[in-house]
Amino acid sequence: MGGVALDDGGSRVKAPDGGWGWVVLFGCFVITGFSYAFPKAISVFFKELIREFGVGYSDTAWISSILLAMLYGTGPVCSVLVNRFGCRPVMMVGGLFASLGMILASFATSIIHIYLCVGVITGLGLALNFQPSLIMLNRYFSEKRPLANGLAAAGSPVALCCLSPLGQVLQYEFGWRGGFLILGGILLNCCACGALMRPLTGPKKPEGELAIEEGAAAAEKKPKPKAKLLDFTVFKNPGFVIYAVAATIMVLGLFVPPVFVVSYAKDLKYEDNKSALLLTILGMIDIFARPTCGIIAGLKWVRPHCVYLLGFAILFNGITDLVGSMAKDYAALVVFCVFFGISYGMVGALQFEVLMSIVGTEKFPSAIGLVLLMEAMAVLVGPPSAGKLLDATKDYKYVFLLAGSEVVLSALVLTTCNILFIKKTPQQSDAMLEDGKAGTEMEQLRKPEQEVKELEEGAPKTNGGMEEVKQGAPKTNGGVEEVKEVSPKPNGVVEEVKEGAPKPNGDVEEVKEVSPKPNGGVEEVKEVSPKPNGDVGEPRPDSVMVDSGEVELFLKDGGAQNADAVSNPETNL
Numbered sequence: 001m002g003g004v005a006l007d008d009g010g011s012r013v014k015a016p017d018g019g020w021g022w023v024v025l026f027g028c029f030v031i032t033g034f035s036y037a038f039p040k041a042i043s044v045f046f047k048e049l050i051r052e053f054g055v056g057y058s059d060t061a062w063i064s065s066i067l068l069a070m071l072y073g074t075g076p077v078c079s080v081l082v083n084r085f086g087c088r089p090v091m092m093v094g095g096l097f098a099s100l101g102m103i104l105a106s107f108a109t110s111i112i113h114i115y116l117c118v119g120v121i122t123g124l125g126l127a128l129n130f131q132p133s134l135i136m137l138n139r140y141f142s143e144k145r146p147l148a149n150g151l152a153a154a155g156s157p158v159a160l161c162c163l164s165p166l167g168q169v170l171q172y173e174f175g176w177r178g179g180f181l182i183l184g185g186i187l188l189n190c191c192a193c194g195a196l197m198r199p200l201t202g203p204k205k206p207e208g209e210l211a212i213e214e215g216a217a218a219a220e221k222k223p224k225p226k227a228k229l230l231d232f233t234v235f236k237n238p239g240f241v242i243y244a245v246a247a248t249i250m251v252l253g254l255f256v257p258p259v260f261v262v263s264y265a266k267d268l269k270y271e272d273n274k275s276a277l278l279l280t281i282l283g284m285i286d287i288f289a290r291p292t293c294g295i296i297a298g299l300k301w302v303r304p305h306c307v308y309l310l311g312f313a314i315l316f317n318g319i320t321d322l323v324g325s326m327a328k329d330y331a332a333l334v335v336f337c338v339f340f341g342i343s344y345g346m347v348g349a350l351q352f353e354v355l356m357s358i359v360g361t362e363k364f365p366s367a368i369g370l371v372l373l374m375e376a377m378a379v380l381v382g383p384p385s386a387g388k389l390l391d392a393t394k395d396y397k398y399v400f401l402l403a404g405s406e407v408v409l410s411a412l413v414l415t416t417c418n419i420l421f422i423k424k425t426p427q428q429s430d431a432m433l434e435d436g437k438a439g440t441e442m443e444q445l446r447k448p449e450q451e452v453k454e455l456e457e458g459a460p461k462t463n464g465g466m467e468e469v470k471q472g473a474p475k476t477n478g479g480v481e482e483v484k485e486v487s488p489k490p491n492g493v494v495e496e497v498k499e500g501a502p503k504p505n506g507d508v509e510e511v512k513e514v515s516p517k518p519n520g521g522v523e524e525v526k527e528v529s530p531k532p533n534g535d536v537g538e539p540r541p542d543s544v545m546v547d548s549g550e551v552e553l554f555l556k557d558g559g560a561q562n563a564d565a566v567s568n569p570e571t572n573l
Contacts, residue, residue, distance in 0.1 A: 013200045014142070015361075020198060021140035021148070027193035028133040028152040031091075033159025034098070034190060035071060035130040039064040041163035042118065042183075048176040053111045060111070063118055068379050070123025071130060075372030078131040079365045080230050087132035091194025094128025095187065097121055102184030106177045118180075122187070129190045131372070135365050136197045138356050145356065146303060150294015150349040157286040157345075231366035238421055239307075239358040244371050246414035247351065250314055251378040253406030254347070256386045256399065257321055257340060258282065261333065264396040270330055282337040282344070289345025297350060303357075307418055310354045313346035315411035321404030325397045382406075 015021070046060040081090045101122030108114050134152075141148040170179035234240045258279065265275035293313070297306050320343050324336035352368070359367040386399045 013139075015140055015145075016200075017141055017144045023196050024136050024140045024198075025148050025152060027196040028137045028148075029155035030159075030193050031129045031133040031155070031190060032152050033155035033163075034187065035126045036156035037159035037163050038122075038126065038187075039067045039071070040160060041167050042067075044164060044167040045171055045176045045179060048171060049111070049114065052176070055111050063114055065380065065383075066115055066119030067123040067126075069376050070120060071127045072372045072376030072379055074124055074127040075131060075369035075376070076230055077369075078127055079369030081128070082132050082135060082365050083230070086199060087136050088194055088197045088199065091129050091132050091197055092191045094125045094132075095190030095192075095194055096125070097128065098125025098187040098190055099184045101125060102180050102187060106180040106184070125187070125190070129194065131365075131368055132197065133193070134352055134368060138361055138364050139200050144298065146297035146306070146349075146353050147291070147294040149353040149356075150291040150297070153294075153345075153348040153352075154287055154290040156348065157283040157290075161280070161283050161287075230369065231363050232370075234359055234363050234367045234370065237359060239418070240355075240367060242414060242417040242421065243307075243355060243358055244374055246314075246410045246417075247371055248374045248378050249413060250347075250407055250410035251375045252382040252385075253321065253403030253410075254317065254344075254382075255379070256383060256403035257324065258344075259383055260386065260390070260396060260399055261337065264327075264400075265330065265333055267396060268329065268333075274330065278333055278337050281334060282341040285338055285341025286345040286348070289342045290349040293346045293349040294353075297353060306350060306357060307354050308415060310347070310350040311411050311415035311418075313343055313350055314407055314414065317343035317347055318404045318407030318409075318411060321400050321407060325400035325404065 043064060046063075049060050049063075050056065078090070098121075101117045101120070101124075104121065105114055105117035108117060137148055137152055138145065167179060167183075170182055174182065261278050261282070262275045265278055266272065296302060297309060302309060317340065320336065320339045324333075324340065327333050327336055355367060355371065356364055382403075386402060389402055390396065390399050
């Protein structure tokens with residue numbers, strides 16, 4: 001489409017980790033709140049729908065189930081659309097669908113119409129917003145991505161605390177039809193959030209470079225490879241397969257306790273308002289747990305091991321369910337909700353951060369779509385199976401035991417399989433890889449400058465030796481006297497010193513000095529004087545004539561060790 005600004009190049013642009021990214025984070029916060037809280041918030045209208053259409057509670061419960069199934073099950077469809085058209089247009093169209101579904105549902109004449117309008121149309125619209133918002137968040141944040149994921153995930157409990165009371169007020173003031181109509185208008189804010197998802201673009205290049213690149217591209221005339229609409233190669237990544245299997249098992253039991261905890265309290269003969277307060281406690285703890293966990297996951301010594309932190313969070317959640325099954329009074333249920341809120345918030349903050357670190361930015365759109373599709377099957381099976389167990393046993397204890405066992409199994413699969421089958425070192429985050437690449441590029445840019453500096457100052461090389469320094473001093477005849485000094489090698493021995501001093505005939509006298517050996521003796525000192533015919537004579541074997549300035553320089557450079565060499569009678573100095 002000519003008018004669509006595709007953002008598929010975002011994976012090749014370094015994440016800004018701020019700037020407009022904070023605006024994208026705000027949009028993702030709102031979208032996450034609508035996506036996760038809306039299926040629970042509309043449950044306040046169920047009693048009115050039962051009275052209006054003469055159906056049972058199980059019939060109205062299908063509304064939330066279908067909505068969640070659309071949210072999870074349409075993941076691959078969202079991936080294809082995002083890869084084809086980009087995140088911004090998909091989200092804006094999704095906002096229109098979400099609003100349209102609720103508006104049409106306000107005119108429904110049967111429960112089937114509610115299924116189609118709220119469950120299918122609104123569910124599809126929320127799905128078209130949820131997944132692209134996570135993709136854009138992944139592209140805008142790299143180093144600060146754990147914190148960004150934690151803050152965005154906090155939108156779910158915040159929206160739940162706001163939408164549920166709002167739904168009750170709307171139902172009381174305008175009835176369920178007026179409430180659906182107003183909620184449809186509120187969901188139009190998804191379009192505004194979609195408009196905030198500005199595609200990432202790289203730095204602008206000078207016109208000269210663009211012209212050269214366009215000319216080179218025209219000369220090559222190679223067709224660009226088409227991007228895959230749905231990349232199934234993610235299944236070749238063992239880390240992704242382990243994550244997908246563990247997440248599917250986790251979803252079987254993760255959402256069961258929030259659904260049944262209120263009924264559990266009522267079964268213990270507590271008032272409705274007091275029972276409903278348990279969800280408020282859980283939500284408030286969840287609000288603070290998600291950003292806090294995001295901060296912890298962003299620590300340098302924690303981030304490479306985020307997959308194990310997620311495993312701990314899932315295990316914590318499962319053990320909380322198992323212990324909560326033994327609750328016999330309201331105080332025990334309050335303690336359960338506190339610990340469940342902490343563990344539930346940790347899982348919510350980490351689940352997509354770990355997936356991003358496993359598959360990377362480029363394959364994340366396809367990966368999240370496939371994972372959500374697998375989770376959709378578990379969402380449809382988990383709560384109904386727990387309900388059947390409750391009907392058979394008439395005891396909530398077994399419901400919580402089943403949910404806790406499934407979640408604990410998920411944690412064991414995730415952690416054990418990563419230890420056994422992922423042989424490489426802990427995965428580095430995209431931020432670390434990008435920083436490493438940037439560091440390498442800077443080293444390459446600075447390398448010529450360092451070499452010049454080493455030549456000028458005699459700075460040590462990486463091999464421990466020293467660069468050769470040449471200095472030109474004017475000769476008496478107008479020429480240049482060449483002095484070569486080679487500083488000590490790693491073994492501490494000076495290899496060679498050459499100094500050329502002008503002779504009357506223009507020849508150069510060569511003086512070679514070798515530093516003392518480790519035992520304090522001097523290896524060899526030679527002086528070669530020119531013959532009249534320019535040939536070089538043989539050195540004297542027993543002694544050498546050295547200028548006093550040379551001796552002072554020798555003593556100054558060598559210190560006590562060279563002083564011992566001078567005082568040694570074998571040197572004949």
